[in-house]
Amino acid sequence: MNYKYLLLHPNTRPFIDQARFGVEREGQRVDLTGALARTDHPEVFGDRAFHPYIQTDFSETQIELITPVTDSVEELFQYLAAIYDVASRSISDEEMIWPLSMPPALPTKDEEIMIAKLANFEDVLYRRYLAKEYGKRKQMVSGIHFNFEFGDDLLRSLFAQQTEFPDFTSFKTELYLKTARNFLHYRWLITYLYGASPLSEANYFVDKPGPSEPIRSIRNSSFGYTNHPNVKVSYSSMERYLSDIEQMVEEGKLSEEKEFYTPIRFRGGKRVADLTTTGVRYIELRNIDLNPYARLGINPEQVKFLQLFLTYMLWVEEEQEPDAWVKEGTNKNEVVSLEHPLKQTAFHEEGLKVLNGMKEMLIKLEQPTAIPLIEKMIEKMLQPAETLAGKIYQEAKEKSQHEFALNLGKKYDEEAHARPYQLAGFRDMELSTQLFLFDAIQKGVEVKVIDEADQFLRLQHQEHIEYVKNANMTSKDSYIVPLIMENKTVTKKILKEAGFRVPNGAEFTSMEEAIKAYPRFAKQAFVIKPKSTNYGLGITIFKDGASLEDYQAGLAIAFSEDASVLVEEFMPGTEYRFFVINGEVQAILLRVPANVVGDGVRTVEELVAEKNLDPLRGTNHRAPLELIQLGELEQLMLKEQGLTVSSVPAKDKIVYLRENSNISTGGDSIDVTDEFSEDYKQIAVSAVEALGAKISGIDLIIPDKEVDPEKNPTAYGIIEANFNPAMHMHVYPFAGKGRRLTMNVLQLLYPEIFEK
């Protein structure tokens, strides 16, 4: 089969860089001194039996981060970064993830290396077998498993250009077999470039002596994690490959098929034997060491290079019969693995030839943008000190590898904790959605962003699928609920009918009609507001009634915003946001206008600057609180109080910088959930129930929260109910206790996970 011809076909061109990617990233949990953690895998992750993202590998301390299959490099790193963030923040504050493939100094006693405490006893037995067969220490090495699949359109286009294979499945299998053989032949180049396990730490080589360190990759050498030499499997055809593995198992050289530790695995169904029917669906590279310079253990450049490399493995001709070709590659890889990291490799010329071949391929395939990456790798051929192993070794010489790794580990851990309200990979999404994604990943609910700009998520746990938008719009609310809440008149009618106190008033669609009603409002406190616009636009408040002229003026303002205007009783008091989820008040929030508290020393400007240092404050809704501004409106507000930005407020004097209490204009969010009696909470719960909602932020005006609402009919008034209430301000308030509302929503959707 001339794959080069197929790849060059013009119909294939549009899909040439189409591929799917997945990463499994192992890493040891260590304490802040770099010693192996002594704790169990955190309970917060729930049941390891199904967790799709965060697992344990051989040992209890060896955390494994698993991305879903993704359609682009960008998406791959979104998930990997997010899962890393979740793992980092979910393990104990006294722990972090070790950034090297080689484990830190291991305990001297074997029994102190804990085998993963899996629920399935067979899994434990298998690990016990491995410990006995290979030694526990070798199992403590970590790495990247890189899952790769050529794009479906690409494969189908290649398939369409050939006639040799009548069916797509066998065509694909043959294609991946060729790719794999070439990969096994040339993989020494990956070891050269990305080998990153030059040195072992204490108590690693205990049973047998190790190599003479430093080398390029302990993990990829025969001192790493390999089968016994009597395990031999041919890659000449799928039939041969499968029957060889079967024979190895029958002969007892492997306990089961998954013990076959090849640097590249074919993946089809659940078991190796399924490949007969499924064909190869994707391949798994297992020879990638953790790159300690990448927080996630691998970086996008590496993935891109691996994609190009695998494409080249398909492109370039094999030069010997299959088994010999693979064997030569295995031998070369052993040589390169054991080389000193700072020395030129023995296969320098061949390496250059491969890289130049890749360049040529890219030119022919009209993919010029990828060429600089190849050139960068050519540079590394010339500069062994620039390879990963070269760099690590040099740093280890200066201090120690342990210290080097410890510092990097701490740095990565701090990065993960710096903005706990955000989730790496998804920082362009709304904060509430970032928090919700965090929770879903932590609890092992499969989650896919199906429209990032629209905050649209798809969740799945076993057969149970849910869609979520803005982290609070779900299938649990009915369609009519947001329509009710969107319409202030309808909301009020329903609440009033159900016996709740809402502002009395009327809706008008003409000035004439509204003026006729003037006598009803003239002498009381009342508000004029547009029916549907928000953000406080067009609202006039008359706290002591109004003259007919003022009434008309207020109406004119409101009618300029909307064709329908409400005139309502004004309810004095403090406004609180009650957040109700599934029949429970989960949070109560007080919003206070932007302000500073004087200390008798500093100016308003200095106080604002200091308050803005709070890491919870940011801009553009990417933090739970916004930076306080000192713009025109704030300065006007100061002026009204006889102040300027240079005034020095007295100690404990609160200076307000805004009339409105919006968080978006620098307001403070204060959690007051525990300050309210059950009576008030019951009012909020019942009102939300009357509106038929499962999730709602309902705003109550309460003049005095100590007053018993059961006895006093004017103890509260309901202003409005919101169907898309912000959640992040409750999770990370300015003051008071944070309330993890996103987790409550997740529990509403997936009670089955939380019941365990």
Next chain:
Amino acid sequence: MNYKYLLLHPNTRPFIDQARFGVEREGQRVDLTGALARTDHPEVFGDRAFHPYIQTDFSETQIELITPVTDSVEELFQYLAAIYDVASRSISDEEMIWPLSMPPALPTKDEEIMIAKLANFEDVLYRRYLAKEYGKRKQMVSGIHFNFEFGDDLLRSLFAQQTEFPDFTSFKTELYLKTARNFLHYRWLITYLYGASPLSEANYFVDKPGPSEPIRSIRNSSFGYTNHPNVKVSYSSMERYLSDIEQMVEEGKLSEEKEFYTPIRFRGGKRVADLTTTGVRYIELRNIDLNPYARLGINPEQVKFLQLFLTYMLWVEEEQEPDAWVKEGTNKNEVVSLEHPLKQTAFHEEGLKVLNGMKEMLIKLEQPTAIPLIEKMIEKMLQPAETLAGKIYQEAKEKSQHEFALNLGKKYDEEAHARPYQLAGFRDMELSTQLFLFDAIQKGVEVKVIDEADQFLRLQHQEHIEYVKNANMTSKDSYIVPLIMENKTVTKKILKEAGFRVPNGAEFTSMEEAIKAYPRFAKQAFVIKPKSTNYGLGITIFKDGASLEDYQAGLAIAFSEDASVLVEEFMPGTEYRFFVINGEVQAILLRVPANVVGDGVRTVEELVAEKNLDPLRGTNHRAPLELIQLGELEQLMLKEQGLTVSSVPAKDKIVYLRENSNISTGGDSIDVTDEFSEDYKQIAVSAVEALGAKISGIDLIIPDKEVDPEKNPTAYGIIEANFNPAMHMHVYPFAGKGRRLTMNVLQLLYPEIFEK
């Protein structure tokens, strides 16, 4: 109690005309000759046991239309008109509602007058008793029962100005007692003005002789529907009133309390005796004859006058002790009832005094706008021929009362049938909502418009409440469903994942990114469209691929409409709208661009004019089809075909006047539900199910509906799913069978009603 003083208080002024109204309107079902109908009450109304709007009174032919309690005269007539429309259109086409209080000529045999076939046997027994006690014929008279309640704010304001009554309930009872006594004293004036039963028809006075006709009101005279003279009840106090009624029942003068036929009833709880605890909540006037000049039996002017009259009854002082005062009124009413309709009444001066008193009251209460109405009534005092009885008698003299009534009845019936897709009273609402209101009223689901402009309805049957917007947005769909459908990318992803054929394509948020993908689309048929805007704006179709320049131009157009643009495979074929409700395809519609079919004789202009005569065509979405225009776009389209508005198309030649098939631009809607195999219907049902929806209009492109979609994967493609699909175009299509989708929605919401 000086009610005049209370009414004059400035705090009361804003609420002076606040009141609530309800009407019960009886009417005999007759055939088109005016003979009493021989059919049963129509089954389409469902169960009379609970129907709140359409009932039967004494006889099976005596339909009773009942409005809910309303807050304004406008709202009262909205409901009354709607219920009348529903009743008129639901009874047999061979029947109509008799417009007079006096029944048409009755059968000679008593047994041919059918007692209402009610399910509750006690109700039947009571009617049998009435037939025996008063004779069946007297029970055949119809009228208006007018329920009236002073506004709550008005009553509370009056209550607040006085000190005599410590509790609101007893204050209200006293107030209504006074109103009632004055009403009973002065009601002869209502008989004079609105009495409308001057003549009886054949076989009415059979047992005993009647009065010497014509008179002002047979129904309000002693020849009408009154208790035996030995029934005597005092109105001096509520205690006395109740104990008198109790005594009448004990003495056997009444079979039960509801047999007490007073012209004004106090209403509180369900039974008269409940008044002790509930107090009077409202009053029911029972002395209003059907006004044959009003389609609904009563008009807004009458209701307004009754409101002013009742306010005056509260205002004006009683001049004798209660029982004497009432008795004098009863005597006067008998006199007036029996007067010749064209003669001045015996109480002419007193009538003028009352009306002038009302004028004076209005001036003092600063309600000048109502004065012309009083002056109109003064005019009628001077012109007896202008009273209802006067007018009817004059018309009856010219032809016969029978012919006069028959003509009016037919006219009203035709009016009710003229635009069957609309519902009188609610013509400002969307057609789908009008149809839905019709269905709810017909089936006896209580329905309230809670926001007319927003098409928001509240439904209730027993304890089961539902809210509905736009007749298709309900609690049965989940909130996430419209959000999914609103987002074309998300919709496609979900449908594709579920195995449905959707156009292949990609979403782009930048020109650069989109241009990069050019090779993928260059040589196939494809469409460029903005992600979220509708109405076909910004869409470019390339049926044979596109040059890079054209591709870029298409992108620029789409990006000018939206920040996200979709480039998708173009699917050729015909677009059909499948309307799915609750897992069933209820309708399939084909939309055809505005067109005319030539006859070889007439010009395009003439053909359009003729097609526009279809009563289904109207303007501004107030009809199921729009008028075909001959504007710029249509003329351009003609020009492209080498035609003008004056061209004469050949016989059977179809001339299209528009590219687009929207109904809103004159397109034809063609029901093709029965032309599709179950396979296609199953695709639509399953796709809607995959999206999680209960109600959706899903658009399928089908090149050839005879192709088996099970065998041919390109037999169909799904273009989009709509969460607010228009329904009226399916109910009243241009061609094909109408599908009552609104009834399907009602059934989805209230299966319990349809299960019976």
